[in-house]
């Protein structure tokens with residue numbers, strides 16, 4: 001359902017060009033939880049920003065369903081975006097709006113009828129287990145609760161895929177576990193395809209059925225999580241697995 | 248004291264109301280024009296949602312030029328335009344015309360500054376959800392910066408108040424006018440002091456009300 005072909009992206013930095021993504025290829029099936037792991041600066045966020053078209057790649061194609069989203073016009077792109085929900089490391093919630101209003105936001109934008117929105121907000125908040133916090137403001141919530149709101153919001157328009165950029169990196173160990181199991185639950189209940197970008201091996205091990213290891217803008221390894229981790233080939237994967245962690 | 252109020256009391260009250268009227272009307276119209284201009288300045292910046300360096304530098308230049316003309320000169324300079332709009336060049340309404348012209352670019356900058364404080368990540372999140380630029384402006388930028396916009400309003404209103412006193416020098420009415428006519432031209436110190444005290448009270452009130460409002464409006468304060 002998501003297919004990426006030969007994706008490349010370069011940035012002009014003050015010390016010259018940075019090749020943030022170098023010929024990335026990727027294919028996801030419905031229902032996958034796909035982990036993309038790499039160290040800081042590897043190009044993970046850039047990849048996600050390209051898929052959400054916050055950043056225009058220099059070359060390549062990104063298929064969501066049958067459409068290459070790079071070929072859509074503004075209006076088509078806006079409706080295509082409803083098929084993807086995005087979850088960010090720092091939540092990116094509207095701080096001046098209530099939890100319910102935050103979750104309603106993507107539906108309001110899409111012009112859904114008011115009573116439908118109201119009902120769906122309640123359902124979503126129950127799904128992420130914060131049904132009692134509807135009238136709270138984000139400032140009144142813990143990090144884990146805020147990320148639950150963000151996940152509910154990302155699911156509001158019934159997306160086919162959920163894209164998460166370091167969704168647990170700002171959270172403590174226990175909260176991380178809870179948020180990850182929530183993602184897993186969503187994947188099973190709603191059959192939502194999930195991409196999780198992270199630098200934490202434990203997150204990938206916990207819930208991803210497939211994984212790609214990214215380094216310097218390219219995938220150095222990709223496959224089923226169990227196989228990749230049972231038999232790591234690249235030094236980066238070994239290092240991320242902690243085998244090479246000697247000083 | 249009683250004699251003073253018998254002579255000047257009603258005039259002071261009338262002038263105070265005139266000053267309040269000018270400040271409120273001029274603030275209203277400078278926001279009516281200044282908010283769209285401030286939004287335009289903000290979104291056309293490099294990295295903004297409607298980035299346009301050409302528009303941004305032209306609009307920025309116009310704003311800077313108007314802001315750098317001393318108000319007293321601007322006031323005289325726009326008299327023909329004032330006559331065209333209000334049919335006269337004296338009185339509170341006539342005074343409001345240069346006031347609004349001078350305050351609009353000021354307000355635009357204040358609004359622009361408030362909008363700068365809105366988290367870029369939030370705007371990107373809205374984009375990911377398929378928001379149009381108009382939705383991003385109204386539902387994200389202006390909404391999220393509300394407390395800051397309210398604090399900016401107090402700065403603008405107080406500046407406009409002090410400018411409105413300057414329009415008094417050309418007979419626009421209000422406390423400034425009264426201070427000039429009685430205090431400065433007729434050496435009646437008590438009138439001068441009274442107008443100053445009244446102006447200070449208005450300033451303090453504006454500041455206090457806006458601070459309270461901004462605090463109440465800011466949902467980040469709820470703990």
Ligand SMILES: Nc1ncnc2c1ncn2[C@@H]1O[C@H](COP(=O)(O)OP(=O)(O)O)[C@@H](O)[C@H]1O
Pocket residue numbers: 011012013018019020038039040041042043044045046047
């Ligand atoms: N807007 C940008 N301008 C210049 N360089 C950038 C920009 N965004 C990312 N980069 C560079 O691209 C590389 C990959 O960054 P990023 O995708 O953020 O890495 P990660 O998320 O894996 O930590 C880094 O070297 C980073 O400095």
Ligand SMILES: [Mg+2]
Pocket residue numbers: 044045046
């Ligand atoms: Mg990153």
